[in-house]
Amino acid sequence: xxxxxxxxxxxxxxxxxxxxxxxxxxxxxxxxxxxxxxxxxxxxxxxxxxxxxxxxxxxxxxxxxxxxxxxxxxxxxxxxxxxxxxxxxxxxxxxxxxxxxxxxxxxxxxxxxxxxxxxxxxxxxxxxxxxxxxxxxxxxxxxxxxxxxxxxxxxxxxxxxxxxxxxxxxxxxxxxxxxxxxxxxxxxxxxxxxxxxxxxxxxxxxxxxxxxxxxxxxxxxxxxxxxxxxxxxxxxxxxxxxxxxxxxxxxxxxxxxxxxxxxxxxxxxxxxxxxxxxxxxxxxxxxx
Amino acid sequence: xxxxxxxxxxxxxxxxxxxxxxxxxxxxxxxxxxxxxxxxxxxxxxxxxxxxxxxxxxxxxxxxxxxxxxxxxxxxxxxxxxxxxxxxxxxxxxxxxxxxxxxxxxxxxxxxxxxxxxxxxxxxxxxxxxxxxxxxxxxxxxxxxxxxxxxxxxxxxxxxxxxxxxxxxxxxxxxxxxxxxxxxxxxxxxxxxxxxxxxxxxxxxxxxxxxxxxxxxxxxxxxxxxxxxxxxxxxxxxxxxxxxxxxxxxxxxxxxxxxxxxxxxxxxxxxxxxxxxxxxxxxxxxxxxxxxxx
Numbered sequence: 001x002x003x004x005x006x007x008x009x010x011x012x013x014x015x016x017x018x019x020x021x022x023x024x025x026x027x028x029x030x031x032x033x034x035x036x037x038x039x040x041x042x043x044x045x046x047x048x049x050x051x052x053x054x055x056x057x058x059x060x061x062x063x064x065x066x067x068x069x070x071x072x073x074x075x076x077x078x079x080x081x082x083x084x085x086x087x088x089x090x091x092x093x094x095x096x097x098x099x100x101x102x103x104x105x106x107x108x109x110x111x112x113x114x115x116x117x118x119x120x121x122x123x124x125x126x127x128x129x130x131x132x133x134x135x136x137x138x139x140x141x142x143x144x145x146x147x148x149x150x151x152x153x154x155x156x157x158x159x160x161x162x163x164x165x166x167x168x169x170x171x172x173x174x175x176x177x178x179x180x181x182x183x184x185x186x187x188x189x190x191x192x193x194x195x196x197x198x199x200x201x202x203x204x205x206x207x208x209x210x211x212x213x214x215x216x217x218x219x220x221x222x223x224x225x226x227x228x229x230x231x232x233x234x235x236x237x238x239x240x241x242x243x244x245x246x247x248x249x250x251x252x253x254x255x256x257x258x259x260x261x262x263x264x265x266x267x268x269x270x271x272x273x274x275x276x277x278x279x280x281x282x283x284x285x286x287x288x
Numbered sequence: 289x290x291x292x293x294x295x296x297x298x299x300x301x302x303x304x305x306x307x308x309x310x311x312x313x314x315x316x317x318x319x320x321x322x323x324x325x326x327x328x329x330x331x332x333x334x335x336x337x338x339x340x341x342x343x344x345x346x347x348x349x350x351x352x353x354x355x356x357x358x359x360x361x362x363x364x365x366x367x368x369x370x371x372x373x374x375x376x377x378x379x380x381x382x383x384x385x386x387x388x389x390x391x392x393x394x395x396x397x398x399x400x401x402x403x404x405x406x407x408x409x410x411x412x413x414x415x416x417x418x419x420x421x422x423x424x425x426x427x428x429x430x431x432x433x434x435x436x437x438x439x440x441x442x443x444x445x446x447x448x449x450x451x452x453x454x455x456x457x458x459x460x461x462x463x464x465x466x467x468x469x470x471x472x473x474x475x476x477x478x479x480x481x482x483x484x485x486x487x488x489x490x491x492x493x494x495x496x497x498x499x500x501x502x503x504x505x506x507x508x509x510x511x512x513x514x515x516x517x518x519x520x521x522x523x524x525x526x527x528x529x530x531x532x533x534x535x536x537x538x539x540x541x542x543x544x545x546x547x548x549x550x551x552x553x554x555x556x557x558x559x560x561x562x563x564x565x566x567x568x569x570x571x572x573x574x575x576x577x578x579x580x581x582x
Contacts, residue, residue, distance in 0.1 A: 017479035021396055024388035025406045028453070031446055032413055035424045042427055090318025098312055107319065109572075114326050116500075116568050118507020120535045121557045124542045125329045128550060149325045156322075180308035203415065210417025212510035213535075217542055238419045242510055242539075257423055264420045271415035275408060 079144025123217035138220035162196030195281030202274030337558030377441025386452025422511035439515030455497025499571035
């Protein structure tokens with residue numbers, strides 16, 4: 001915008017407004033930095049040697065080994081991803097490639113509706129209906145299912161955006177060569193969107209690992225379980241924090257904050273990678 | 289291919305067409321699989337919640353919360369007020385700041401290094417777990433000033449800020465640059481152009497994006513556990529004394545084994561779902577108006 005430089009003088013209010021806008025944008029960096037700083041400082045004493053090596057978590061003895069909870073977080077997130085990815089991919093392909101035009105809008109609304117239901121309501125349903133009436137109990141699997149329901153709308157809406165950037169010329173080329181619709185999808189749509197889809201799945205993964213309340217209600221709050229059995233009760237980092245905070249003493253609180261720092265680092269790492277992948281693939285598919 | 293005069297050009301059933309049908313069918317199954325939990329959750333909430341929520345109509349929405357949770361009876365009034373206070377406070381903080389941040393990103397920074405960094409970090413910030421935000425606010429605010437609705441508002445504002453920035457920037461991108469150039473040609477300053485030309489043009493979209501962020505924030509629980517406390521009586525003060533919220537009450541009562549508490553959880557869930565759906569609906573109306581204009 002070179003035009004602005006033709007003006008004679010910069011007004012004071014103009015510069016003040018600009019300053020305000022810069023400050024608001026900088027606030028994002030400030031908050032992120034402060035989260036990392038204040039929480040790490042408070043949690044520092046709890047990061048002993050046993051934090052990442054012990055499987056014992058006992059507030060009474062002052063032993064805080066986070067391994068079972070790290071395992072629980074990764075395991076439930078993995079279950080959630082395993083359930084959510086095929087379904088989200090199916091739904092986003094259905095909405096973009098298969099559904100007749102009149103069906104698209106209601107389907108998108110349906111997904112938005114799912115995204116808006118508060119996580120605590122899913123948790124309530126999970127603990128009072130899913131775990132009791134379907135014989136699942138409070139377990140890794142129940143938590144994984146509830147988390148899957150919650151990340152499906154996120155993965156679907158991102159995948160939909162990515163898939164819709166496929167140039168119609170590429171799709172038409174495949175169809176003109178006699179491809180069936182599914183062959184068109186595997187030949188044109190999927191190769192074009194791979195990067196973005198991977199990013200969408202990773203963003204869903206980050207969300208699944210950080211989801212607190214629903215997991216806290218249905219995961220079972222078992223202490224010290226590291227098992228592959230999906231029907232066993234377990235625990236995850238955010239669930240431990242939410243469930244134990246109320247009656248925690250000072251050193252216990254430090255350990256819980258240390259869990260939060262660990263969770264923060266893992267989710268930030270996942271999100272950094274995911275955002276990078278998504279932005280790069282979006283840029284490439286727009287042809288910039 | 290036969291040499292007869294009439295060629296049959298219809299596709300013959302083969303593995304390719306069968307596979308096509310199979311995969312398209314699986315996509316349909318995926319849609320059904322998504323609809324099932326949504327319908328199941330909503331019908332449970334309506335079925336179990338409505339009986340309690342609308343018994344002796346306004347009672348449930350106005351009465352205070354029973355101090356002994358196993359006692360049956362209505363009462364979520366303080367939680368409704370708390371949710372409105374916390375979410376309203378968060379909106380007052382996050383929406384203006386988010387819009388300003390987006391204005392910087394799209395009108396000033398554009399593709400400068402700082403703007404790119406902020407844009408990237410803001411996307412990353414949307415993925416920060418809400419429980420982390422809650423503990424952050426506990427350490428920086430609640431430890432020094434005690435439980436209050438404002439602490440919860442701060443935590444929700446941290447969650448909303450990047451969402452509002454993202455949606456607002458997208459809306460600013462849709463404002464045609466001719467509008468800006470026309471305003472400059474009339475000699476207005478940049479700030480006046482943004483405030484009187486660009487923002488009004490993008491307003492419906494900004495309102496809709498902000499409302500969606502508000503709807504999501506209203507349902508958050510984890511950030512409030514550490515900052516808001518657990519009151520059972522009305523507390524209209526934003527800055528002092530423990531407060532409560534619908535989501536916190538649902539969490540507490542869902543963990544309880546008493547039927548009376550669970551009933552209140554369902555009714556509170558119904559209230560919360562209605563609240564978030566209404567806000568979402570208003571957002572949709574704004575989006576529809578935006579579509580009409582274009």
